Amino acid sequence: MKPGETKEIYIYNTLSGEKEKFEPLNPPFVGMYVCGPTVYNDVHLGNCRTFISFDVVFRYLQHIGYKVRYVRNITDAGHLENDADEGEDKIAKKARLEQLEPMEVVQRYTVGFHRIMERFNVLPPSIEPTATGHIVEQIQMIKKILDEGLAYEVNGSIYFDVKKYMEKEPYGELSGRNVDELIAGSRELEGQSEKRNPLDFALWKKASPTHIMRWESPWGEGFPGWHLECSVMSTKYLGEVFDIHGGGMDLKFPHHECEIAQCTAAHHKKPVRYWMHANMLTLNGKRMSKSTGNTLLPQEIFSGQNPFLSKPYSPAVVRFFMLQAHYRSTLDISDEALAAAEKGFRRLMDAVALLPELKAAEKSTFDVRAAVQKVYDALNDDFNTPIAIAELFEIVRIINLMNTGQESLTASDLLYLSERVKALVHDVLGLEDDTRATTDTSKLDAVIQILIEMRQKARADRNFALSDQIRDQLLKAGIQLKDTKEGTTYTLL
RNA sequence: GGUUCUGUGGCCGAGGGGCUAGGCAGAGGUCUGCAAAACCUCCUACACCGGUUCGAAUCCGGUCGGAACCUCCA
Numbered sequence: 001m002k003p004g005e006t007k008e009i010y011i012y013n014t015l016s017g018e019k020e021k022f023e024p025l026n027p028p029f030v031g032m033y034v035c036g037p038t039v040y041n042d043v044h045l046g047n048c049r050t051f052i053s054f055d056v057v058f059r060y061l062q063h064i065g066y067k068v069r070y071v072r073n074i075t076d077a078g079h080l081e082n083d084a085d086e087g088e089d090k091i092a093k094k095a096r097l098e099q100l101e102p103m104e105v106v107q108r109y110t111v112g113f114h115r116i117m118e119r120f121n122v123l124p125p126s127i128e129p130t131a132t133g134h135i136v137e138q139i140q141m142i143k144k145i146l147d148e149g150l151a152y153e154v155n156g157s158i159y160f161d162v163k164k165y166m167e168k169e170p171y172g173e174l175s176g177r178n179v180d181e182l183i184a185g186s187r188e189l190e191g192q193s194e195k196r197n198p199l200d201f202a203l204w205k206k207a208s209p210t211h212i213m214r215w216e217s218p219w220g221e222g223f224p225g226w227h228l229e230c231s232v233m234s235t236k237y238l239g240e241v242f243d244i245h246g247g248g249m250d251l252k253f254p255h256h257e258c259e260i261a262q263c264t265a266a267h268h269k270k271p272v273r274y275w276m277h278a279n280m281l282t283l284n285g286k287r288m289s290k291s292t293g294n295t296l297l298p299q300e301i302f303s304g305q306n307p308f309l310s311k312p313y314s315p316a317v318v319r320f321f322m323l324q325a326h327y328r329s330t331l332d333i334s335d336e337a338l339a340a341a342e343k344g345f346r347r348l349m350d351a352v353a354l355l356p357e358l359k360a361a362e363k364s365t366f367d368v369r370a371a372v373q374k375v376y377d378a379l380n381d382d383f384n385t386p387i388a389i390a391e392l393f394e395i396v397r398i399i400n401l402m403n404t405g406q407e408s409l410t411a412s413d414l415l416y417l418s419e420r421v422k423a424l425v426h427d428v429l430g431l432e433d434d435t436r437a438t439t440d441t442s443k444l445d446a447v448i449q450i451l452i453e454m455r456q457k458a459r460a461d462r463n464f465a466l467s468d469q470i471r472d473q474l475l476k477a478g479i480q481l482k483d484t485k486e487g488t489t490y491t492l493l
Numbered sequence: 494g495g496u497u498c499u500g501u502g503g504c505c506g507a508g509g510g511g512c513u514a515g516g517c518a519g520a521g522g523u524c525u526g527c528a529a530a531a532c533c534u535c536c537u538a539c540a541c542c543g544g545u546u547c548g549a550a551u552c553c554g555g556u557c558g559g560a561a562c563c564u565c566c567a
Contacts (some may be wrong), residue, residue: 043542175562176497181564249498253562279498280561287560291567324516325506330499330560337505340517344505347516350530386507390515400531404524464526471528484531491530 009064011244012328012382014252014275015174019382024243025273028062030068033272033299035251036128039109040094045296045333048286050278051247052319053327055430057246057276060379063428071237072125073230074113076106077132077213077223081184089223092212102213106132119315121430127237128471131229135215138224142217152266153195156206156220159254160261162199169264171199174196174275175253180408201258203228212253227258231278234271235263245272249279269339279329284308284334295331313338316434320345323429324342324383342435348389349433350491351396352425355405355418361408368413372420373397385429395421404485436492452488455481478482 009022024030025224033052037047051072058070095102117124131138142158145151149158162171162179172179182199202225207214214221234242240263247256263271282288288295304312321341324329346404371394378387381485395417401407409417425431451470458467471481478493490493 177494177563182496198520249561251562253496285559318546321505329506331560332505334505334518340505343515384507386516387514390507393515397532404531406532406548459526462526468527475529480529483525484530485524489530 007096007191007377007380008301009061009380010274010382011274013273014277015272017176020274022243022411024066026091028065029065030066030244031238032061032068032070032244032246033060033229033230033238033242034070034072034125034245034293035247035255036072036074038090039106039113040091041062041109042297042299043109044288044454045298045301046248046281048116048120048248048298049281049322049331050122051117051122052322053278053401054173054246054276054328055120056323056385056428057383058125059124059245060383060394061426066321070125071127071234073233074106074110074128075131075229076103076110076130077229080082085207089211089213095212103132103178106130119298119302120319121316121432123430125420129233129237131224131233132213132228134229134232134236135224137236138228139147139204139217141228141232141235141266144204145262148265152196155218156222157194157202158204158225158388159195159200160199160203160258160263161196163197165261165265169261171261172253172257173236174257174260177257182368199252201225201227203262211269227255228262230255231259231262231266231271232363235257240267240269241271244276249277252277271344275424276327279330281322282330282332285332293343301338309335310339314340314434316431317345320348320389322432324389326382326384326386328382344393345431346435348392348431349435350358351399352432353420354399355421358399358402358409358418360411360412360414362410364409364413365407366398366409368409368417371398372417372424375420375424379428388424388429392421392424396476448474448490450488452481455490482489 009018011022012018013020032054034051036051037043050364054070056073058068063066075091091102091105094100095105098106109228114124142151145160146153146158149161150165151158162398165171166179171177172182177200204217204219204222204225206220206222211223215223234245245256246261260271263269276487280287283294283296286292286294300306300316301309301313301318304310317338318341319322320340321333322331324341324344371391374391374394375388378384378391381387398407399421402409449476455467455470458464458470474481474490480493481490481491483486
């Protein structure tokens, strides 16, 4: 990569509430951790948006020359049913309901998750660790926090002592919470809780006799708490301090706040330099919720099998649609919005496909470098994909004008434009045209050429009934003819 | 109820004190035998009510929607 186009990157850091210049701890290396899915259910479309957003971050950082280690975990244990930490392990519950082994549930939904990610063209992370694979490390971290005197044991469970922690460190910085207000706002748990303080959270939970997922620990059989795995796995693979931590907005509090507390308690260092949070996805202006039926699964979009959709939309179209909004804004998905995105996506893809067809000229009639630079400027500004795409559409217009001979480029400018546009569209935005037939079309091509020639002859003979019949019937078969000055071309719809 | 964010043209969305993206849809035009595609032109908006300012969609306050989290509940 020759990042001549790139200057500095600015990232909105949730911690400061401002865009900050990105300076990795150990350039050219970048450590990035993103909270992955809990695999007790199908991936939620909102999760997909988060992972697509961070996929672009991952891709762009690599594109401009960083060596990124991207860690995204799989939560396959430990998430409890409610924040009172009194609930049943979600995975264990699902297993009981479906009469499956917990790991069977985990396996099923992990595979499903990977399949969906692949369809969205989300790159696999560098490391995808699981919570159950790091029980030993989690126990070690709990010991450390106990040694620091910042956790306490009650009946075989360990809780983090937020009040004690706050004597030395702030808690609530990331989410902007005022702890006194939180305490005032939280209801006493009527003596049900083992916690000394409602804000305390579990590091380790004693397993009830019926609890299936359980591990040996110094405090008896149990399972790790809600927030611990991310602290443990980010530390193990990225170090005690690393560059970027991402996740959905909904994880800001308490999950990420707890992560900071755990790491700081154990290592005396703030773990993360840049916190990034992706915003939520709404459906038809309302939050998605199973209970109200306002939901949409990825596979339902791909198949069109959902009452909110008039037709199926390809994964690339959905990805493109999501990238047309900034990751920090809420995004509303609807059939109408997807249909509009699909048209725009095709326009972009058609222009990219046109690039190899363009002919170089004596001189350039516009500034390619400036046009490309604008795309980079947008991405450098907190990964602003909607502006990047808007600038790409300016380039699309120019490509189309070149195609009709109204603009021209020298061979070197054309090569530059071609390389950059392809890199930005395919490598950075991760957009591949999956809306057209991609199988081998060489034979089909020959057949269509015959039909095009026959139609040309009919047109020359002014037999328009025949020429239109050929065109219209091809269109019905999903083949669209386009008459240009240079001759007739076609696209497979 | 509390904390935080948010409300942009027919739709989706950037931007964020004066220069006012982009996509889709719509209208007109060029091209075409007619279409399609492409290109050109047009439609020029910032929830509401006050305030600050020479000037506000952009800042401040209030009202009303929406969202996230806390709480509650499953």
